[in-house]
Amino acid sequence: MIKGWIKSWFADRYDVDQIEEVIKGQVEKPLPENISWFHTLGSMSLFLFVSQVFTGILLLVYYRPTVHDAFESVKFIMTTTYMGWLFRQVHAWGANLMIIVLFLHMLRTYITGSYKKPRELTWVIGAALFFLTLVFGFTGYLLPWNQLAYWATTVGTEIAGAIPWMGNFIKTLLRGGGAVGGETISRFFVVHVIILPWVLFFLIVAHLFLVRYQGIATMDPVSPGKEPKLKEGVPFFPDHVLKEGIVFFILLGVLITLAILKPFDLGEKADPLQTPFAIKPEWYFLPMYQMIKYFPKLVGIFITSLGPLILVILPFLDRGKERNPFKRPISMMLGIAGLLLLVGLGMLGAVAETKKNFFGKTYEFDIYGIPRLIKANAGSSESLQPPQTPPK
């Protein structure tokens, strides 16, 4: 009875049938036959974004973005507030997982050639979303105001300062002064909790609109004219939604398990007078950070900025008609090479300036990731490979 009353209340005011039809059209929208488990990664990125917003709001209740209070407030969240530790850990792990899931989503799009005509703009917005998520990570990393955060931000903003002509301006703009301090934390906070969430929100809306409007790409080659609309296929609901549900639960489980079993340490409060040894950025910046080390400053910055640029304009560079990866050997080779480069540089970055034990021998890795055997008797080191002289 109530249901009928509500329905008639709305029917008297709005064109309910038309709205129902639109919703039905979206819900039952046919998806191409090639829709796979990997096609759920986009929705998972969205889920992680929502999770970040939700946990972020909870953290905001207690977080204080000042040099004095930031560290203490995060510690308070982790030790005193009800379930605060869980929200902080889920937020921290969510950020890391979001970058992984976004990367995998982009990789799937690259392999299936979905970025090609007519979905170039969807790709460009997607790439922008990925880079903005990295900025999200960079700005959020500083907020707990611990030693690692402080020095990683100092190094990160220093790299920005090396950009020709406007580097110094950018560095000062980011830091709000000569050094990372109270002004920096305010700026990063505003960018992290106000600017980026809204920018990301509107870009996600645009990205999703294009995905729904143009439909999921098939594996067919690019059509010469306008792509025909798909009339039949796998229905979005319930078929694909069931798959998304399964992946969602796995991701949720992984997220909470990591938050509990591998919690992020808060470490020590930032101390501008005490520089820790071997400062490194977060793992997702390591390949870029390592790349810069092998080149002179300007060349390094130029080369590392080429990667993202190529990624953004990829649909306009690769104008091949084929989408099937087996028919795009050059694209696949380049993709694999890029992937290997990222993984290789990331690993070199991870081991650089550390000591590791292999088969009972201790090796020390220099900043270039070159291992040197440490002799047990004296603290001297012996290079296993001829030392690589970095170009000047």
Place this chain on the structure above:
Amino acid sequence: MNHHDRSINAGLIVFSLGILAVCQGSGLAQTTQTPQVNSCVVCHSDMQEDMKGSIHSQQGIFCDRCHGGDPAQSTKELAKAPGTGYIGAPSKKQIAEMCGNCHANVEIMNFYGIRTDQLAQYKTSMHGKKLFQGDTNVAVCSDCHGEHDILPVGDPGSSVYPLNLSKTCNRCHGNEKLMSQYKLPSDIFKIYQTSVHGKALLEKKDTGAASCISCHGYHGAVPPGARDVGTTCGKCHMNEKKHFLESVHVTASEQGKFSECISCHGNHEVKPASKVLYDQTCIRCHSAEGPEAKRGGEILKMLTEAEEKLRSTTALVKQASIEGIFVEPEMASLESVKTNVIAMAPLQHTLSPERVSELHKKVISNTADIDRSIHQKRQSLWLRKLALIPMWALIIVMISALWAKYRQLHARPGNKKDGKEKRS
């Protein structure tokens, strides 16, 4: 000294006089009574090296202040002529008075910020009393401070620098023949070296540790009497002294039957305070079965227990910190426990189990609170991990249900895909 050296020295004198004339002319010369030229070293050149580093030489104080004579004269005869006050090597009594001429003079010493009661104190000391009674074996200023090479007390090379002082005293007090004349032991330094104070000072170079003068005084050195020992030790061990005065032993001490600290700890051989003392020293006066020994045993038990609890709780907090648990509140509480355990050490000198038990109770209760708090935090972490089991069980149920539905949909007749997409 050969003729050539004399010529050089004479040349130096002429040069110095020249400089002096220039300085006086320009008004730079100091208007003191000290002669500006020390011609004594022309003949006594062997003294010159010793004097170079001495504080007196640096301050322009020449030989005549102690030996008389006129160092401004160019010949030996004129310098030691009658009327110049030349006395040669002063006697011990003369040394005390000669040093006092300046060091007991407020007007002179005020400029250097040095106290002026040394001579007065010396006269009250056993050394001073004996000296003025005609005993020249006793120590006078130069025996401890040196003669021509006197360094400031704060100079590590000085014979009276805290690290060197006990060895300086031992020069006489370690001399068996000399000490036997006064019926004094000559092995004090050897005993002191093995004591807690001696090890701290001589091995750890802790200049704050007690040496001879800390108890006996320096210029007014006297052996502290039986009733003064507590005061002497109490200069550093203030709380021990305070609590001792509240103990039952005070009456015995006032009657001269009990020598405050020494009775239990000894004097020169004083060892690090240990709980073993309860077993070893109480029974010197009290019966091992008596009520006094029992009270001692109670205190000993409380001290041991408090220290053990502090040790085990500290280890627990440290381990929890290694495990990644936030232990700041517990660390703060631990500081308060440490303070109480430290305070128990002087408090035990009251020999009152009731008083000691007040702190003991606090220690036990605080450590129990810390242990409980750490245990709860560990339990909470364990529960978090345990919660993963039902969470994954729920997730598996949900995944299974969704998967079953998915399979069911795919098993629908007519839902089999032929691999071709139908397009308009």
